[in-house]
Amino acid sequence: MARQAAEILRRNDMGGWTRAAPSLYPHQWSWDTGFIAVGLAHLDTARAGRELLTLFAHQWRTGKVPHIVFNPKAPPESYFPGAEHWSSAGEFPDAPPAPPYTSALCQPPTHAIGALRVWEVARERRDEGVARDFLREIYPKLLRWHRYLMTDRDPEGSGLVTIYHPWESGTDNSPRWDAALAAVEVGEMPPYERLDLKHVDHPSERPTDEEYARYIWLVELIKRVRCDEREIYGSHPFLAKDVLFSAILVTANDALLEIAEAVDAPDAERAEISAWAKRGRGGLESRWSPELGLCLDHDLRRDVPAPARTIAGFAPLVAGSLAPGRLESVIQTLYSADFLGEPKLYRPLPPSTSPTEPRFHPRNYWRGPVWPVLSWLLWQSLVRAGEAERAEVLRRVALEELSGVHFAEYFEPFTGEPLGSDNQSWTAAVALDWISADAGL
Ligand code: 9WN
Secondary structure (H helix, E strand, C coil): CHHHHHHHHHHCECCCCECCCCCCCCCEEHHHHHHHHHHHCCCCHHHHHHHHHHHHCCCCCCCCCCCEECCCCCCCCCCCCCHHHHCHHHHCCCCCCCCCCECCCCCCCCHHHHHHHHHHHHHHCCCHHHHHHHHHHHHHHHHHHHHHHHHCCCCCCCCCEEECCHHHHCCCCCHHHHHHHHCCCCCCCCCCCCCHHHHCCCHHHCCCHHHHHHHHHHHHHHHHCCCCHHHHHHHCCCCEEEHHHHHHHHHHHHHHHHHHHHCCCCHHHHHHHHHHHHHHHHHHHHCEECCCCEECEEECCCCEEECCCEHHHHHHHHHCCCCCCHHHHHHHHHCCCCCCCCCCCCCCCCCCECCCCCCCCCCCHHHCCECHHHHHHHHHHHHHCCCHHHHHHHHHHHHHHHCCCCCCCEECCCCCCEECCCCCHHHHHHHHHHHHHHCCC
């Protein structure tokens, strides 16, 4: 399986960066890149470092890392909305020089996690030289990125990141966003053609046309204000505090702190990073719902919680270093009949949305299928929480799912059927990391 996974990453390698998938996603995606670096670290630490540096070459002046860097050589009409639609450098004063163009959105910050894995693997191999140079180069960029998220994306100082679009969450059509998205009224905009449906077996695996219209309308509104963050905060119809994004930022801040130590960063910067992680944990704790046993997002525009039983609710586990009793309560929900204890599951792997959630759908994208990258995130979180046995079971079962050598984007939770795009880079990458964990690497 390791050979096959490495082969997928090799085939998706575009020379210094990796496309998310061969046909559906021919560009570089931000949070995919963090996971891909984790996998590449086991093949070639220098190449893994380059993956992150290539993405960060397109960091915005604000510190934002764009959610997509568009591949100028992608076949025409391969992805919508593509570079022509965003034309970011032309529209947005803070965008970097183009081409390549970028989107104006961002995604969860998996990058410091990837960078730290590169460093860890290099150290295990006693091959620190190149990796230390890489850390020195990436560290200030990561710091600017996290600072952007902790300030522009959290002017309230709540410890929770605000997103402007469901795509920023990475869990696009999760029921987490249903109510906030339904409140968005779509206005006049040029007609467009969805290209995503051409790449999957059935439209039921992807978001609906109504959801898509709202996605494109939100893009339109961001373009109209030239991505001015203050204007977005004031007028944008979709603003939400995202607990999974915020939890990934907490764990990424922990990783950044380790990187800061390795590169001998000034004390003031280390103190700043520690304060961010602490603030993030506090923010997550304030969103804990004892009723659902999960952490809940918040619809900031309408100032109401967004209750939904989804995998994002395990945010405190992902953030780690929990308040007393919180680990037990999160684990109780994870192993309850709402998630891993559901007897109809084909394998005990976490569905993206709980089958007990009325809006659950077993084949539709983020509404139920199992996503290997999120299983990886929970596995990693269990390891960090000292739950070695539970983590090990999850790792073995997750690898079993991939043993049909379908590095699919997501899987039907009751049948194990691979869905979405095949040969997905981040799926191959997390498989490599899981396999390496077996070898004790
Ligand atoms: C929009 C690339 C990306 C992932 C996201 C996943 C999907 C894009 C889409 O693919 O999103 O960003 O067109 O559906 O939801 O998490 O980063 O793999």
